Amino acid sequence: MTSHPRALSASIDPVRLDRLAEVAVKVGLQLQPGQDLVMTAPVAALPLVRRIVEHAYKAGAGLVTPFLSDEEVTLARFRHGREESFDRAAGWLYEGMGKAFSANAARLAIAGDNPMLLAGEDSAKVSRANKANSMAYQPALEKIAGFDINWNIVSYPNPSWAKVMFPDDEEDVAVAKLAEAIFAASRVNTDDPVTAWAEHNAALRTRTVWLNGKAFAALRFTGPGTDLTVGLADGHEWHGGASTAKNGITCNPNIPTEEVFTTPHALRVDGHVGSTKPLSYQGTLIDEISVRFEAGRIVEAKASKGLNVLEKVLDTDEGARRLGEVALVPHSSPISQSGLLFFNTLFDENAASHIALGQCYSKCFRNGATMTPDEIAAAGGNKSFIHIDWMIGSGAIDVDGVHADGTAEPVMRKGEWV
Amino acid sequence: MTSHPRALSASIDPVRLDRLAEVAVKVGLQLQPGQDLVMTAPVAALPLVRRIVEHAYKAGAGLVTPFLSDEEVTLARFRHGREESFDRAAGWLYEGMGKAFSANAARLAIAGDNPMLLAGEDSAKVSRANKANSMAYQPALEKIAGFDINWNIVSYPNPSWAKVMFPDDEEDVAVAKLAEAIFAASRVNTDDPVTAWAEHNAALRTRTVWLNGKAFAALRFTGPGTDLTVGLADGHEWHGGASTAKNGITCNPNIPTEEVFTTPHALRVDGHVGSTKPLSYQGTLIDEISVRFEAGRIVEAKASKGLNVLEKVLDTDEGARRLGEVALVPHSSPISQSGLLFFNTLFDENAASHIALGQCYSKCFRNGATMTPDEIAAAGGNKSFIHIDWMIGSGAIDVDGVHADGTAEPVMRKGEWV
Numbered sequence: 128m129t130s131h132p133r134a135l136s137a138s139i140d141p142v143r144l145d146r147l148a149e150v151a152v153k154v155g156l157q158l159q160p161g162q163d164l165v166m167t168a169p170v171a172a173l174p175l176v177r178r179i180v181e182h183a184y185k186a187g188a189g190l191v192t193p194f195l196s197d198e199e200v201t202l203a204r205f206r207h208g209r210e211e212s213f214d215r216a217a218g219w220l221y222e223g224m225g226k227a228f229s230a231n232a233a234r235l236a237i238a239g240d241n242p243m244l245l246a247g248e249d250s251a252k253v254s255r256a257n258k259a260n261s262m263a264y265q266p267a268l269e270k271i272a273g274f275d276i277n278w279n280i281v282s283y284p285n286p287s288w289a290k291v292m293f294p295d296d297e298e299d300v301a302v303a304k305l306a307e308a309i310f311a312a313s314r315v316n317t318d319d320p321v322t323a324w325a326e327h328n329a330a331l332r333t334r335t336v337w338l339n340g341k342a343f344a345a346l347r348f349t350g351p352g353t354d355l356t357v358g359l360a361d362g363h364e365w366h367g368g369a370s371t372a373k374n375g376i377t378c379n380p381n382i383p384t385e386e387v388f389t390t391p392h393a394l395r396v397d398g399h400v401g402s403t404k405p406l407s408y409q410g411t412l413i414d415e416i417s418v419r420f421e422a423g424r425i426v427e428a429k430a431s432k433g434l435n436v437l438e439k440v441l442d443t444d445e446g447a448r449r450l451g452e453v454a455l456v457p458h459s460s461p462i463s464q465s466g467l468l469f470f471n472t473l474f475d476e477n478a479a480s481h482i483a484l485g486q487c488y489s490k491c492f493r494n495g496a497t498m499t500p501d502e503i504a505a506a507g508g509n510k511s512f513i514h515i516d517w518m519i520g521s522g523a524i525d526v527d528g529v530h531a532d533g534t535a536e537p538v539m540r541k542g543e544w545v
Numbered sequence: 546m547t548s549h550p551r552a553l554s555a556s557i558d559p560v561r562l563d564r565l566a567e568v569a570v571k572v573g574l575q576l577q578p579g580q581d582l583v584m585t586a587p588v589a590a591l592p593l594v595r596r597i598v599e600h601a602y603k604a605g606a607g608l609v610t611p612f613l614s615d616e617e618v619t620l621a622r623f624r625h626g627r628e629e630s631f632d633r634a635a636g637w638l639y640e641g642m643g644k645a646f647s648a649n650a651a652r653l654a655i656a657g658d659n660p661m662l663l664a665g666e667d668s669a670k671v672s673r674a675n676k677a678n679s680m681a682y683q684p685a686l687e688k689i690a691g692f693d694i695n696w697n698i699v700s701y702p703n704p705s706w707a708k709v710m711f712p713d714d715e716e717d718v719a720v721a722k723l724a725e726a727i728f729a730a731s732r733v734n735t736d737d738p739v740t741a742w743a744e745h746n747a748a749l750r751t752r753t754v755w756l757n758g759k760a761f762a763a764l765r766f767t768g769p770g771t772d773l774t775v776g777l778a779d780g781h782e783w784h785g786g787a788s789t790a791k792n793g794i795t796c797n798p799n800i801p802t803e804e805v806f807t808t809p810h811a812l813r814v815d816g817h818v819g820s821t822k823p824l825s826y827q828g829t830l831i832d833e834i835s836v837r838f839e840a841g842r843i844v845e846a847k848a849s850k851g852l853n854v855l856e857k858v859l860d861t862d863e864g865a866r867r868l869g870e871v872a873l874v875p876h877s878s879p880i881s882q883s884g885l886l887f888f889n890t891l892f893d894e895n896a897a898s899h900i901a902l903g904q905c906y907s908k909c910f911r912n913g914a915t916m917t918p919d920e921i922a923a924a925g926g927n928k929s930f931i932h933i934d935w936m937i938g939s940g941a942i943d944v945d946g947v948h949a950d951g952t953a954e955p956v957m958r959k960g961e962w963v
């Protein structure tokens with residue numbers, strides 16, 4: 128639970144940690160000379176924060192402002208905070224961040240918090256605090272979600288996260304294993320990771336160009352326990368890898384990333400589908416999800432574990448029962464092959480083809496940058512306070528592209544691109 | 546240079562660290578139920594941050610928002626930042642803090658940064674960055690300096706600070722020594738530090754009540770190398786120890802504190818005075834200062850070390866050559882008796898009677914809360930961008946109170962209250 132950078136540096140190779148920082152700045156953000164940078168990170172990630180700050184200034188950053196969070200500080204609130212305080216958030220800070228983004232500051236988040244941190248806390252307080260934070264952060268988040276600015280998420284092998292993934296190992300061993308998994312997935316196990324990312328982006332681009340050329344009306348997923356037709360939104364656009372923000376900067380928001388993804392049609396999803404990996408949601412593991420869609424809406428949901436949490440999620444708002452994303456990831460992707468459950472969407476969504484309940488991405492429309500919310504909704508874009516990815520791909524799943532005239536052609540066979 | 550809380554906890558007694566946190570919340574801030582708290586701290590002070598956050602929530606805090614700074618992040622800016630960036634500051638963040646203070650958030654700062662951190666950096670960049678930060682922070686700082694809200698500074702034995710004070714000791718030994726000095730000066734070496742502070746505040750109050758009753762026109766300091774008459778501002782008021790902010794909360798802004806202090810008259814200081822301790826200013830030690838005042842203005846300045854820095858300070862603005870504070874501290878105060886130079890004003894100004902160049906405190910006027918800046922200036926209050934305390938007291942200094950009619954009576958003899 129304690130930041131301990133000196134001793135842990137023994138478990139974390141400093142050369143690849145520095146490469147990860149370089150990739151975050153040069154590939155993840157493509158930080159521009161004079162551009163400010165707002166960072167958030169768990170305090171345990173300080174060694175990576177320091178490397179990123181140095182690379183950012185060397186790349187010509189204006190001001191770099193890191194905010195360090197601490198798990199014990201977070202826990203103290205839930206354990207000792209007064210009842211009335213859980214509907215409040217530091218609005219003045221989120222508002223300020225929004226101003227920084229409006230002035231074209233880039234945004235970098237280091238992921239690595241203990242995914243089970245709040246598992247033992249009062250879930251009513253946790254969800255009230257989350258809601259208050261979401262509402263206060265909304266205006267700033269819109270500039271990120273709307274891709275006004277270049278942004279990036281990268282991960283650090285925080286000991287508390289490593290211990291969740293490798294509970295039977297000593298902390299140093301767990302950290303070393305997680306560090307290896309992060310370095311591999313983030314493609315820094317090479318002398319020239321910037322070139323490795325250029326090649327990976329080109330490969331993903333080949334897929335999105337092909338899918339955008341096909342302009343399928345729907346995708347059909349078939350396999351054991353699954354026969355799901357996911358209608359795609361009118362005017363949808365596939366994205367993956369590097370992407371250009373509205374400020375003109377081409378960045379890689381997610382490191383790692385293996386997916387190509389687009390917006391489904393909120394009213395045109397039918398059939399049944401089962402999850403192929405457990406879903407870690409705010410400290411609860413939801414396992415063996417199985418749902419049935421009618422006209423885009425989940426009308427039946429089962430899970431072998433965490434069903435009550437899943438039902439609560441589905442009841443968040445009307446859009447929580449509909450899809451906001453469909454994504455294709457080959458079963459041979461390095462994260463899938465690692466066989467690890469990371470308890471972290473950044474990694475787990477890149478282990479398998481997936482769908483997401485809730486909010487869609489406006490950028491996944493051909494004219495997304497200029498469409499109004501009403502136009503997005505009319506084209507089939509879903510709207511919700513949540514966006515939760517869950518895995519439906521595996522080595523046993525086939526995917527077909529369905530044309531408007533009903534004809535189909537293979538997209539994936541046994542989890543791999545045809 | 547690295548946060549290392551686990552190993553250092555061996556050098557820092559956790560019981561007294563927890564008492565220090567309790568004193569910061571209950572005495573330093575008198576944090577009120579429902580009141581928010583904005584904190585700043587070096588990341589190395591995380592163990593104290595965590596204790597303070599817990600005490601704050603237990604005292605009924607609304608939201609506690611800590612900002613952790615890191616010395617390596619600061620250095621990276623000066624070493625790798627682009628030339629154009631040194632006149633900029635994170636205005637959006639300071640503006641946000643100002644909003645929080647306007648909404649009655651309390652303010653707590655944990656001191657403990659390495660006082661020599663920037664000693665080796667480009668001094669032009671450092672002063673440009675300081676100026677940009679000061680200007681951006683000005684509106685928020687006014688709410689603290691103007692005492693709109695309850696605030697507090699408390700210290701943590703940061704290893705980098707400890708090594709400056711005890712350069713010949715191993716880091717753990719240096720930290721242990723500094724921790725002992727902080728605990729002693731902060732009066733937490735007792736089972737009931739809150740009562741100890743109540744008694745200390747009462748003792749300081751006896752002094753301020755006596756001095757305010759006397760309403761001296763001037764103080765005269767005499768001793769080896771010193772014969773200085775410091776006229777006091779019209780309507781000046783002595784303060785010391787606990788003090789009531791405009792939001793009605795009585796707090797102890799400085800922990801530790803030994804001084805009683807008031808506002809001198811900017812035009813009525815005459816004679817010569819020598820420093821009795823070295824002054825640590827932004828990484829430079831200015832030693833054996835000796836200055837001559839005429840009609841409130843320093844007309845001659847000498848120093849055996851750091852004279853060029855002192856001259857630069859005096860040239861900051863017109864108010865930098867005049868006094869904004871005079872303070873009395875007995876030679877027997879625990880900080881003085883420790884014989885340590887802390888390189889930190891919070892401690893060093895409480896080791897001896899002192900004067901400060903620059904800005905005065907508006908609260909040190911009987912009607913300070915309602916006086917306009919023009920009225921403060923007309924009463925003799927000084928105005929400047931700086932406020933720099935330096936020590937003129939010792940066991941050899943006598944202080945007399947001079948009445949308007951020219952008669953005098955003893956205030957201190959050989960550094961002690963009469």
Ligand SMILES: [Zn+2]
Pocket residue numbers: 386388452454476481516
């Ligand atoms: Zn996805």
Ligand SMILES: [Zn+2]
Pocket residue numbers: 452476483514515516
């Ligand atoms: Zn997603």
Ligand SMILES: [Zn+2]
Pocket residue numbers: 804806870872894899934
């Ligand atoms: Zn003072």
Ligand SMILES: [Zn+2]
Pocket residue numbers: 870894901932933934
């Ligand atoms: Zn002062």
